[in-house]
Amino acid sequence: MPDTVTRKRLEILADTALLPRVVEMIERSGISGYSIVRVAAGGSRASGKWSSDDFTGASAKSIVIALASAEKAEALTTEIAPLLTSQGFLLTIGDVEVVRGERF
Amino acid sequence: MPDTVTRKRLEILADTALLPRVVEMIERSGISGYSIVRVAAGGSRASGKWSSDDFTGASAKSIVIALASAEKAEALTTEIAPLLTSQGFLLTIGDVEVVRGERF
Amino acid sequence: MPDTVTRKRLEILADTALLPRVVEMIERSGISGYSIVRVAAGGSRASGKWSSDDFTGASAKSIVIALASAEKAEALTTEIAPLLTSQGFLLTIGDVEVVRGERF
Amino acid sequence: MESTAMQTLTSPVVLFFVLGFLAAVVRSDLSIPEQFAKAMSIYLMIAIGLKGGVEIAQTGLDAQVLSAAAAGIGLSFLIPFAVFAVLRAVSTDAINAGAIAAHYGSVSVVTFVTAVELYRSSGLDSDGFMVGVMALMETPAIITGLLLARRFGGSDTANTAATSRPGGGLAHEVLTNASVILLLGAFAVGWIIGPAAYEPVSPLFTGLFKGVLCVFLLDMGLVAARRLFETRALTAKLVAVAIGFPIVNGAIGVAIGTLVGLNVANSAVLGVLAASASYIAVPAAMRLSLPEANPGVSLAMSLGVTFPFNIVVGIPLFAAMANMLG
Amino acid sequence: MESTAMQTLTSPVVLFFVLGFLAAVVRSDLSIPEQFAKAMSIYLMIAIGLKGGVEIAQTGLDAQVLSAAAAGIGLSFLIPFAVFAVLRAVSTDAINAGAIAAHYGSVSVVTFVTAVELYRSSGLDSDGFMVGVMALMETPAIITGLLLARRFGGSDTANTAATSRPGGGLAHEVLTNASVILLLGAFAVGWIIGPAAYEPVSPLFTGLFKGVLCVFLLDMGLVAARRLFETRALTAKLVAVAIGFPIVNGAIGVAIGTLVGLNVANSAVLGVLAASASYIAVPAAMRLSLPEANPGVSLAMSLGVTFPFNIVVGIPLFAAMANMLG
Amino acid sequence: MESTAMQTLTSPVVLFFVLGFLAAVVRSDLSIPEQFAKAMSIYLMIAIGLKGGVEIAQTGLDAQVLSAAAAGIGLSFLIPFAVFAVLRAVSTDAINAGAIAAHYGSVSVVTFVTAVELYRSSGLDSDGFMVGVMALMETPAIITGLLLARRFGGSDTANTAATSRPGGGLAHEVLTNASVILLLGAFAVGWIIGPAAYEPVSPLFTGLFKGVLCVFLLDMGLVAARRLFETRALTAKLVAVAIGFPIVNGAIGVAIGTLVGLNVANSAVLGVLAASASYIAVPAAMRLSLPEANPGVSLAMSLGVTFPFNIVVGIPLFAAMANMLG
Numbered sequence A, B, C: 001m002p003d004t005v006t007r008k009r010l011e012i013l014a015d016t017a018l019l020p021r022v023v024e025m026i027e028r029s030g031i032s033g034y035s036i037v038r039v040a041a042g043g044s045r046a047s048g049k050w051s052s053d054d055f056t057g058a059s060a061k062s063i064v065i066a067l068a069s070a071e072k073a074e075a076l077t078t079e080i081a082p083l084l085t086s087q088g089f090l091l092t093i094g095d096v097e098v099v100r101g102e103r104f
Numbered sequence D, E, F: 001m002e003s004t005a006m007q008t009l010t011s012p013v014v015l016f017f018v019l020g021f022l023a024a025v026v027r028s029d030l031s032i033p034e035q036f037a038k039a040m041s042i043y044l045m046i047a048i049g050l051k052g053g054v055e056i057a058q059t060g061l062d063a064q065v066l067s068a069a070a071a072g073i074g075l076s077f078l079i080p081f082a083v084f085a086v087l088r089a090v091s092t093d094a095i096n097a098g099a100i101a102a103h104y105g106s107v108s109v110v111t112f113v114t115a116v117e118l119y120r121s122s123g124l125d126s127d128g129f130m131v132g133v134m135a136l137m138e139t140p141a142i143i144t145g146l147l148l149a150r151r152f153g154g155s156d157t158a159n160t161a162a163t164s165r166p167g168g169g170l171a172h173e174v175l176t177n178a179s180v181i182l183l184l185g186a187f188a189v190g191w192i193i194g195p196a197a198y199e200p201v202s203p204l205f206t207g208l209f210k211g212v213l214c215v216f217l218l219d220m221g222l223v224a225a226r227r228l229f230e231t232r233a234l235t236a237k238l239v240a241v242a243i244g245f246p247i248v249n250g251a252i253g254v255a256i257g258t259l260v261g262l263n264v265a266n267s268a269v270l271g272v273l274a275a276s277a278s279y280i281a282v283p284a285a286m287r288l289s290l291p292e293a294n295p296g297v298s299l300a301m302s303l304g305v306t307f308p309f310n311i312v313v314g315i316p317l318f319a320a321m322a323n324m325l326g
């Protein structure tokens, strides 16, 4: 098996309407790239259920996935932290093995 | 960097038609929320390939993502375990770092 | 809580057009199944932004998720490694707990 | 009748189905986007509901209506018993036999629509109220299928799963099902507004109807062929019964239609409804209420075998039967 | 006027809205695929823009045009002040009051379209340039709403968030908003091509228009009812003001329309525009510029209460008012 | 010819393209949902295939048909050689030169459709069989492009990747490609059913055609402009050749069309086909068979430069050339 190294996998759950701000922060943090997946539906005790079939798009959420080194992950976490409270974003950071880790 | 704590990231791969039952279980377990992502296609040695382009929707799968404390994750796992066998759901539990972990 | 064991969660970010090759490799590696999620948009410092709303589908990406034992994960990693460079795929391997791990 | 058979095979609707089927056979990457296919099926249900209702508003309630409705509901309740018995005889387990029986007791909207269109092209005009009959036939079979699976399947999942659902149980599922709501809702709207107010919306719902049906059948061909060839669960016996069911059920439907006094066209359509098997509403209900059943088998039968059989052979066949009996 | 009220309640457009609403009330699983709904709203905006432009190409610029545009822009800028004051009086915090005020100052494209169609059916023909007026009314309210939230909300987020966006700030957002571009762009295309070149595209944009509107309103009914019942943030007071706002704003709109010299039909439509509240463009802008506001509240009010009220009561009411004043 | 140029620039089809292009230039957030765009392209291919087939059913096979087919296939095979040579001269590496050459040898369905519509509006009616010619021109260029890349690119990936695919290699990919299946399949259906059976589906496939084309070109404008401005790989030299290619290839197409005896309209259309470059079928094939090539470059050229050039300048230009030679 090729050599692997440990990197961070960041997952940010954010309002689709606010993605431009998240992307901007990722770009500023020096992370090499990101990928966005649409959330189809969701729910929480705080605000009830929603579904992407609601054509207003007002509740639509997306998940932004970014692979990054520990330092860049930390930089992004610091920057995005205020939005976690004010906008109800969720951020998780997990450890993953990657091949050719020098890219991140 | 803001303080982070370790929480569980649960991922449940389930039939889209059966999501109401999964959601009910999540709600009962006291987990604060969940997000659903559609699976576009898949395959297994057991049952061959499928794609969401099949308009009957009979094979459609979704992934439910829920962030939770270890205890709530355990409660959900116990409750959902029977369905893993009878309905062929897949459940994975991973460790992730989160900011403001008191929410989960 | 039911017994859990540790397994690998592989995530491969690949061009949607090239998925048949990825699927072939997964099948060859003996992994029991896989699920595909569409990426809606993304960006990188290398090649700029793209969105799935571009009807040509030329930049479209997908994420392939596969749960597997450590050995099968290793087999797939070895096989897919050349494509990580030539095609710009991303592969991450994370540890997750699963119930009924004998299936993978 | 011969003219109907010919019309069937050279109708654009059937040819597009064949095109889709062949495309899947040669493993083309052609596919119709999921949400577009759903949009077309919503369109088709609204259009036939609406037109049926407008027709009732014009012609008033016919003496045949109540007989047709009773015959339809009866068929949907009872067909599953026969289908279940045959399946048990070819050694299907009770859970799957119950699930498949529910599919065959219920109906296929697209088979109905295709039959009505093809019959009309050959001068056999069925009545608007048959849309209502179809809507009534969608769900009774689900109840019979579940009862049989539960009674003989030694499982009480059917019971628990259905009743533990949020929103409350099987009755709710059966009555608020999307296709029942769309068909009966659009039917009611058509009945209220009548022909004058239908006029301005007719370019969408009448003008485009046959064209949209062609495109939808292209997709049906793709999906039917993929179901047929990619499912690993289909045995020769199951293929045989999936051809036998529509022939027998269709003949019974035509006969009962004639018996209760329906005219030739309506009897033929009742035959088509009895012969057809559900592949949208019932599979979804079965996943919820009978999750141990394997959806691969029932769909490969209803969509991969029975649907193509009805489109190509069944539709002209039931017209011929109705002509003979009528 | 009575005829308008009757026409409203038996129009297929309104009945499909009611059908969708009821389907959601009985918790049916019916849903319209997201991308199909977006496609329909794009279609509706192109169609009305295009037809408005073609009409201007035929009739030329009317003396009423400038008055109507000025009245519309004025209403969009000013309505938020009144709405904001009322909301503060029923103890909404300043941030949410500002956000809601922006919704009510702006307009609902579908309410406009439905009104124009229903008025036309009862012989009340408004002018094509009213589409342009609607497009101009979409965004000024966003500016007022943000100013109010920022001035009284003790937060400068509104400011920073908007100006820190890539592509440059609020002005850009307001001018390049998808619906503004579509409406004014299609309007310009219609104006350039004129009636002769419109002819070959009219089967799509005129022929299907009312039918598509029916299907879209079915979806509006579903979404409105779900917003109304699933939002936990709606209080009785907020429901009351969400009914009061369209009545008062609509009356003001009709009055100002009559004052600046619009004819009866155009005054009624200006009333509808003033009475209606945005549920697509403004919520998106508010998420970006005023993220502390709760989109659940404003949408439940505009979509769950005000929209149904306008469709069923408001549209005939403003026609009656315009008839009385005109 | 002048009338054609004028018609082009004030045609709603072209104006909607310009609108989309401008919307992207001002960075509007307007976008057409992905599945809706795919649905429109499926619709357009079925519609032109069907109408072409119906026309053949009426007129029978013309003496020009075989010449046109041979000319088309020849052009698709040979154009890539010239394009490849030019690209190598402006120092593109062999892999990318091969990929781009395949794009230019193949065709753009929408450019074809737009040309046929615009020509028809100015009285220049091409024949239905040209749809078949287009379908035949879609894929030969893929083979030439791959051969060139493999021969001069020092890589054998092209070979392995294609042949190691499930379903079996390049030939399969080339023949079962979704657009080839749709175009030729619908063509065959049209030929079988003929004009009488086409009648009931014509409201969808003829009535709506030009309107749908407008909406699709709106999306093409958005995507073309975004490709042009967001790709970082486009150099001034590449923009220049992406304008030079359609002029030269188009002129050759018109000349060969005239030489093999096609009438003026068909020659002009053959010129448009030669001038146009693929942006759906070929990019997908290249990702599979030549993954080292950068899709950003080829798409920015074919969609961002050549497509707009052909829509605005090329279409009237080739009509003028054909008129001069014919």
Ligand SMILES: Nc1ncnc2c1ncn2[C@@H]1O[C@H](COP(=O)(O)O)[C@@H](O)[C@H]1O
Pocket: A013, A039, A041, A042, A043, A044, A045, A046, A047, A048, A049, A050, A061, A088, A090, B031, B032, B033, B034, B035, B036, B065, B066, B067, B068, B104
């Ligand atoms: N614990 C969680 N795990 C996953 N998704 C969540 C969680 N909590 C909230 N969400 C998502 O965020 C949305 C809004 O949640 P909230 O802001 O808590 O009302 C929900 O509808 C879910 O889509």
Ligand SMILES: Nc1ncnc2c1ncn2[C@@H]1O[C@H](COP(=O)(O)O)[C@@H](O)[C@H]1O
Pocket: B013, B039, B041, B042, B043, B044, B045, B046, B047, B048, B049, B050, B061, B088, B090, C031, C032, C033, C034, C035, C036, C065, C066, C067, C068, C104
């Ligand atoms: N090991 C796996 N990793 C990821 N997804 C899987 C795996 N096994 C099965 N699946 C998904 O579950 C579906 C049904 O699998 P099965 O129930 O094993 O036939 C497949 O089509 C995949 O979408």
Ligand SMILES: Nc1ncnc2c1ncn2[C@@H]1O[C@H](COP(=O)(O)O)[C@@H](O)[C@H]1O
Pocket: A031, A032, A033, A034, A035, A036, A065, A066, A067, A068, A104, C013, C039, C041, C042, C043, C044, C045, C046, C047, C048, C049, C050, C061, C088, C090
């Ligand atoms: N670090 C990353 N994390 C997540 N996705 C990425 C990352 N880098 C690249 N991508 C995805 O891969 C696409 C192509 O990236 P690249 O090949 O680096 O130009 C981007 O548009 C993203 O969708």
Ligand code: NA
Pocket: D079, D103, D104, D105, D106, D107, D108, D249, D273, D274, D275, D276, D277, D278
């Ligand atoms: Na049946």
Ligand code: NA
Pocket: E079, E103, E104, E105, E106, E107, E108, E249, E273, E274, E275, E276, E277, E278
């Ligand atoms: Na308003």
Ligand code: NA
Pocket: F079, F103, F104, F105, F106, F107, F108, F249, F273, F274, F275, F276, F277, F278
């Ligand atoms: Na070409």
